[in-house]
Amino acid sequence: MEANRVYNFNPGPATLPLDVLKEAQAEFLNFANSGMSILEISHRAPEYDAVHQKAKADVKALMGLGDDYEVLFTQGGASQQFAMIPMNYATKEKPGAYVLSGSFAEKAYKEAEHLGVGTIAASSKEEDYKHVPTQSELKIPDYASYLHVCYNNTIYGTEYHYVPETKGVPLFADMSSDMLSRPIDFSKFDFIYAGVQKNLGPAGVVLVVAKKSLLEKSPEELPTMLKYSTFYKKDSLYNTPPAFCIYMVGKTAAWIRAQGGLEEMAKRNKKKADLLYGVIDASEGFYRGHAEKDSRSFMNVTFRLPSEELEKKFVAEAKEKGLSGVKGHRSVGGMRASIYNAMPYEGVVALTDFMEAFRKANK
Numbered sequence: 001m002e003a004n005r006v007y008n009f010n011p012g013p014a015t016l017p018l019d020v021l022k023e024a025q026a027e028f029l030n031f032a033n034s035g036m037s038i039l040e041i042s043h044r045a046p047e048y049d050a051v052h053q054k055a056k057a058d059v060k061a062l063m064g065l066g067d068d069y070e071v072l073f074t075q076g077g078a079s080q081q082f083a084m085i086p087m088n089y090a091t092k093e094k095p096g097a098y099v100l101s102g103s104f105a106e107k108a109y110k111e112a113e114h115l116g117v118g119t120i121a122a123s124s125k126e127e128d129y130k131h132v133p134t135q136s137e138l139k140i141p142d143y144a145s146y147l148h149v150c151y152n153n154t155i156y157g158t159e160y161h162y163v164p165e166t167k168g169v170p171l172f173a174d175m176s177s178d179m180l181s182r183p184i185d186f187s188k189f190d191f192i193y194a195g196v197q198k199n200l201g202p203a204g205v206v207l208v209v210a211k212k213s214l215l216e217k218s219p220e221e222l223p224t225m226l227k228y229s230t231f232y233k234k235d236s237l238y239n240t241p242p243a244f245c246i247y248m249v250g251k252t253a254a255w256i257r258a259q260g261g262l263e264e265m266a267k268r269n270k271k272k273a274d275l276l277y278g279v280i281d282a283s284e285g286f287y288r289g290h291a292e293k294d295s296r297s298f299m300n301v302t303f304r305l306p307s308e309e310l311e312k313k314f315v316a317e318a319k320e321k322g323l324s325g326v327k328g329h330r331s332v333g334g335m336r337a338s339i340y341n342a343m344p345y346e347g348v349v350a351l352t353d354f355m356e357a358f359r360k361a362n363k
């Protein structure tokens with residue numbers, strides 16, 4: 001571990017690759033020989049344009065997508081996408097269909113419901129969101145304008161391990177917390193978005209990767225900044241983009257490519273998740289995972305301890321050991337270790353070593 005740094009298990013903003021942070025630091029005062037930092041340079045400058053274009057190209061290359069898809073950078077967080085999607089694509093006659101698999105999926109649905117253009121295709125709420133609804137549980141109306149899924153449920157620690165078959169209904173996915181963490185057949189999706197502060201960069205920008213045919217045209221009556229077509233037609237440069245965030249996403253995407261791409265990320269992420277879930281499963285009930293095995297997330301590992309008192313103690317002692325941000329979300333309770341792309345294997349070894357010692361001392 002780098003001196004003075006901790007293993008950061010926070011869900012987002014979250015740990016970023018150390019190489020990326022160092023690179024940004026090294027060129028901070030004089031970016032691309034401009035004599036300015038990336039924070040100060042014009043978004044119309046050629047130095048910035050190179051960053052913008054390369055970030056887009058690297059993201060598309062990692063996803064293996066062709067010319068029929070475009071990459072946009074928008075703002076307002078993933079939460080604003082919850083509203084923009086139904087505003088741009090759903091109507092009362094052709095509502096958006098939503099799969100409820102956790103808190104963010106619910107929030108997305110609520111925005112559509114608020115506009116009177118949402119319907120529910122499946123829900124695992126009754127089962128405390130311990131799993132994501134299976135293909136056979138999905139009831140997708142054939143008149144729906146899209147099916148919306150939340151691919152990784154950051155709070156509950158569940159993740160899809162299949163791509164929903166929609167019989168022609170466009171597939172939309174919130175991939176905020178597992179974007180670019182493993183190879184997926186992205187061409188089966190029509191619209192993907194991710195607030196980047198989980199796995200790809202600092203808070204402040206949303207990555208949208210969608211079919212051009214969806215982005216070309218937006219309803220006339222919408223305000224300019226709420227139309228996807230505004231971002232599409234102006235290459236996400238209609239107004240000032242969050243240049244520093246896009247620069248960091250670009251650096252992270254280039255880092256992923258240099259490490260060996262999504263196959264390599266998947267290999268590393270699975271190794272980390274296997275180690276952590278293995279320790280939970282072998283703990284004789286001391287640690288209890290929230291997610292059912294077939295829905296376990298490779299990104300956010302949620303588990304409980306025998307009592308809330310022990311959970312408090314666990315968080316405090318972990319912090320002393322340089323293991324930061326392991327407290328779970330208040331709605332689930334317990335612990336959550338977020339082990340995104342940038343979390344090194346050694347970080348999970350340190351966490352599981354601590355977990356073993358803590359169990360022995362407190363059982």
Ligand SMILES: *Cc1c(COP(=O)(O)O)cnc(C)c1O
Nearest residue numbers: 077078079104154174176177195
């Ligand atoms: C964090 C998160 C969000 C909310 O993102 P903001 O950028 O804070 O609006 C939405 N969906 C998922 C899956 C998330 O993890």
